[in-house]
Amino acid sequence: MNDAKILVVDDEPAIVSGCEMILSEQGYHVETCLSGREGLKKLQTVPFDLVLLDIKFPNINGIDILKILKQKNIQVTAVIMTGKGTIENAVEAMKSGAFDFITKPFGEEQLLEVITKALESLTLIKENENLKKQLYDKFDFNNIIGHTPEIQKLFEKIQRVAPLDSTVLLNGESGTGKELFAHAIHEKSNRSKELFLAVDCSTLASTIMESELFGHVKGAFTGADANKQGIFETTSRGTLFLDEIASLDMDIQGKLLRVLETGEYKPVGSSRIKKTAARMVAATNRDLGKMVEKKIFREDLFYRLNVFPLHIPPLRERRKDIPEIAYHFLKIFSRKAHKKIHGFSDDALSALVNFDWPGNVRQLKNVVERLVIMCDAQELNYQSLMDNFQTDSQPAECSSIPTNLEELKIAKKSLLKDRFGPIERSFLRQALDAAEGNISQAARSVGMQRSNFSAMMKKHGIRF
Numbered sequence: 052m053n054d055a056k057i058l059v060v061d062d063e064p065a066i067v068s069g070c071e072m073i074l075s076e077q078g079y080h081v082e083t084c085l086s087g088r089e090g091l092k093k094l095q096t097v098p099f100d101l102v103l104l105d106i107k108f109p110n111i112n113g114i115d116i117l118k119i120l121k122q123k124n125i126q127v128t129a130v131i132m133t134g135k136g137t138i139e140n141a142v143e144a145m146k147s148g149a150f151d152f153i154t155k156p157f158g159e160e161q162l163l164e165v166i167t168k169a170l171e172s173l174t175l176i177k178e179n180e181n182l183k184k185q186l187y188d189k190f191d192f193n194n195i196i197g198h199t200p201e202i203q204k205l206f207e208k209i210q211r212v213a214p215l216d217s218t219v220l221l222n223g224e225s226g227t228g229k230e231l232f233a234h235a236i237h238e239k240s241n242r243s244k245e246l247f248l249a250v251d252c253s254t255l256a257s258t259i260m261e262s263e264l265f266g267h268v269k270g271a272f273t274g275a276d277a278n279k280q281g282i283f284e285t286t287s288r289g290t291l292f293l294d295e296i297a298s299l300d301m302d303i304q305g306k307l308l309r310v311l312e313t314g315e316y317k318p319v320g321s322s323r324i325k326k327t328a329a330r331m332v333a334a335t336n337r338d339l340g341k342m343v344e345k346k347i348f349r350e351d352l353f354y355r356l357n358v359f360p361l362h363i364p365p366l367r368e369r370r371k372d373i374p375e376i377a378y379h380f381l382k383i384f385s386r387k388a389h390k391k392i393h394g395f396s397d398d399a400l401s402a403l404v405n406f407d408w409p410g411n412v413r414q415l416k417n418v419v420e421r422l423v424i425m426c427d428a429q430e431l432n433y434q435s436l437m438d439n440f441q442t443d444s445q446p447a448e449c450s451s452i453p454t455n456l457e458e459l460k461i462a463k464k465s466l467l468k469d470r471f472g473p474i475e476r477s478f479l480r481q482a483l484d485a486a487e488g489n490i491s492q493a494a495r496s497v498g499m500q501r502s503n504f505s506a507m508m509k510k511h512g513i514r515f
């Protein structure tokens with residue numbers, strides 16, 4: 052938000068001109084006032100994104116200014132400048148709605164850090180407001196939601212590969228949307244009028260899998276009392292989505308390779324060759340390259356599948372998509388439940404953005420669904436979110452059994468984080484509630500340094 056409009060209000064000319072210089076150099080539009088009254092007047096007449104406000108003026112103090120702005124419903128993010136030893140005032144200012152404070156004297160780095168943090172939070176608040184406005188009229192159903200460059204690049208690649216017959220290999224953690232993207236490939240291809248069939252390769256035993264995929268003839272095995280058409284034949288000229296391809300055993304891998312190379316296969320028990328024109332899209336949450344190295348996945352099949360690999364990043368690597376996805380599901384589930392919920396509170400949305408989502412979009416979807424079911428208010432707030440995170444504490448997803456010490460350590464760390472995160476958040480909330488929002492007091496009451504306590508708050512997206 053480098054085009055943000057910032058007002059600097061202080062009666063010390065050196066501070067005003069110093070801040071003006073540093074902030075203008077970053078591209079911000081800066082205006083200045085040398086008295087509290089002048090600053091207040093300006094804030095009431097001109098819209099600013101942020102005000103950097105001294106706490107002490109001869110006629111009016113910064114806290115009074117904040118209170119007047121609040122009464123008049125003037126929205127501006129405030130960062131308060133305080134002198135040494137006036138920490139209590141700073142806390143009061145935060146309670147009156149200031150986003151943060153900075154203690155004088157401060158350096159360029161400190162100033163820019165606090166301003167960047169405040170503006171980042173403002174961006175999220177504005178986005179929340181926009182999404183609330185759009186909630187009941189804009190989103191399209193059944194969409195793949197995502198505007199981050201990572202997802203936009205994926206869309207672009209899908210546009211290019213969809214009309215071709217090339218095999219696509221989707222890779223991504225569980226719940227990132229692999230099936231949704233596979234479907235999008237089908238929809239954007241010339242086969243969109245044909246069938247899209249999804250097969251989860253991990254659910255069927257290999258003996259059944261072969262006959263499921265390729266069909267069988269009467270008498271091929273005990274119980275085969277009639278000819279049966281396989282999935283390839285059913286798919287015909289459509290798209291076959293092979294999910295969890297890493298679960299296929301070596302024998303079927305060989306048969307699949309033949310289909311990919313020649314389009315030919317034999318039903319179980321038959322010597323007659325059949326041909327398929329199905330397009331294949333495969334998906335896995337495992338590292339097939341590593342499986343090849345360990346000789347548990349065929350190298351030739353890997354290269355055949357890997358013609359056009361698409362990686363879907365986990366949600367924690369595209370956090371900017373979280374608000375829009377959360378609102379997308381809010382719209383779907385509130386309609387379903389016949390509830391008119393206006394949106395998420397800012398701190399609830401911030402917590403959603405900061406959570407790591409080990410179960411990715413699927414987990415976010417489940418949390419929002421549960422929130423909507425439980426919600427009797429017009430807004431989904433932080434507390435209801437916390438309550439629902441706690442009931443969401445099912446074992447964190449561990450996509451595969453670790454195969455070495457390093458992987459084991461990573462899995463352990465991630466499980467600990469998933470279990471511990473909600474407890475840590477509730478711990479902070481409890482201390483803050485008991486201290487009526489006074490951060491220093493809350494930190495003291497639990498035996499922590501204020502700086503560590505606020506760092507932990509920041510990690511969980513808690514603002515006071």
Ligand SMILES: Nc1ncnc2c1ncn2[C@@H]1O[C@H](COP(=O)(O)OP(=O)(O)OP(=O)(O)O)[C@@H](O)[C@H]1O
Pocket residue numbers: 194195196197223224225226227228229230231232294336376379412413416
């Ligand atoms: N970008 C997105 N926008 C909207 N919904 C999404 C998005 N990504 C995933 N979803 C939804 O999240 C859920 C999980 O997605 P999907 O089943 O495609 O994930 P997956 O990667 O195939 O999971 P798994 O590996 O466990 O099979 C689905 O309900 C899907 O519709």
